[in-house]
Amino acid sequence: MAKYFDVHPDNPQPRTISTVADSIRNGALVAYPTDSCYALGTRMGSRDGISRIRAIRDLDDRHHFTLMCRDFAQLGQLVHIDNDVFRAVKAATPGPYTFILPGTKEVPRQLLHPKKKTVGVRIPDHVATQALLAELGEPLLSSTLLLPDEEEPLTQGWEIKERLDHQVDAVLDSGDCGTEPTTVVDFSSGEPEIVRRGAGDTTRFE
Template identity: 50%
Template sequence: FTLVCRDLSDIAVYAKVNNGQYRQIKAHTPGPYTFILKATSEVPRRLMNPKRRQIGIRIPDNKITLALVEELGHPLMSTTLSLPNEELPMTDPYDIRASLEHSLDLVIDGGFCGFEASSVIDLSDEEPVVLRRGCGDVTAFE
């Protein structure tokens, strides 16, 4: 799971961030990045990797998502919508509604969001590690 935050102030509540990590995150957000960081005690256990005590954090460049997080006043838990026996995640709001409308309370039509995932950068150790190359340019972390 990933916590979607509205800005950098949310990150410090849920993740342990040093000055270097903060500068790297600030330079790349909002944007298509998920940062893996050491979790604080504020993160519910079911949201973090139990062996490593880490959490994924995102500040996306998506006006709808940021508006939701702002209105709620706290981060949202996020994951990719992948159905069993399907190769690709669901990204089209019309397909999502047709397939799952009786299982969901709400589908927000923000348009087709594409298949390319965020880049995942592990910042939990001294040196950044690129775990997945996605939409975001990762050259600054290599």
Template identity: 45%
Template sequence: MSQFFQLHPDNPQPRLLKQAVQALQQGGVLALPTDSSYALACHLDDKDAVERLRRIRGVDAKHPLTLLCRDLSELSSYARVNNAQFRLLKLGTPGPYTFVLEASKEVPRRLSHPSRKTIGLRVPAHHALQRLLELHGAPLLATTLIEPGATEPLNDAHEIRQRLEHQLAAVIDAGACAMQPTTVLDLSPMTSGDAPVLLRQGQGSLAALGL
């Protein structure tokens, strides 16, 4: 049965955050609130946890996963970023955007896109999640919490626990969570001077990025 952590949205309790981090470090998959919708997340370097996350989500190895990063500096260490891309990233972080970029050598090869060697990255604007990432000290691998066969993400912590309590190590409740996923932008064409490509219109506004 999964643990259930009720965190204050603005002042998350350090004791509960430490317990959540411990669950991640022990190979657990967690349900986390973000500034867009709930996500499934696990330790980046734990192969078994990544496979479990994919099974819960009902996707195969070809489905792209996202790195949740603390800040733009951390994001830049896991992706190759030129000046034009960096200026756009500054406008969208933190926020409800996922950016697809060329993966750096810091990203395990099995996690990047098999044919294009790209990776999705985001810096969430969610206080409790930011504190968890700080305490964890490294990015988390994540995907939107959508059940197999469903089209909408789950966004209620109690319902998530009821549905997935035997598959998750923990569920974090930090108040109300949006249902709309991130806007996904592929910035890899900018490497050769082309325009970014919109892969999914979500909560993040293109106008806020000057697009």
């Protein structure tokens, strides 16, 4: 049964955030809010967490996972990024964008695209998510909480608790989330390719 944690949207309680971060360090799979929609998160090196996300979302091996980063210092350790791409990414973050870039050796092999050796990274503009990332002290492996055969992600913490009570370990709730996932931009070739149009404005990459 999933534990349920309710935090203030603008001033999340540090003790609660610390409890959730501790559970992630211990291998928990958590549903949590972001600046786009709810996501599933687990520790970057957790094979069990990855398998559980794949099972919940019915994902194949070609799916790009996202590494949720606190800041550019963290992001820069995970992906290779040249100056031009850096400027484009920095201008759009923090915000509801996921960027696909070549991964570094810091990224576990099972998270990289099997052929391209790329991974998704992003820096969220969300108070509770940033508090969790700061407390965790490491990137959070994430995937949009979009269930198979459903067109939109779940938007409310209590509903996620009801639907996924025996599939996740915890739900962090800071109020309603949106229904649009992030805009995904692939920079692996050096030029922007819009893979998915979502919550982030795409005109800057067109």
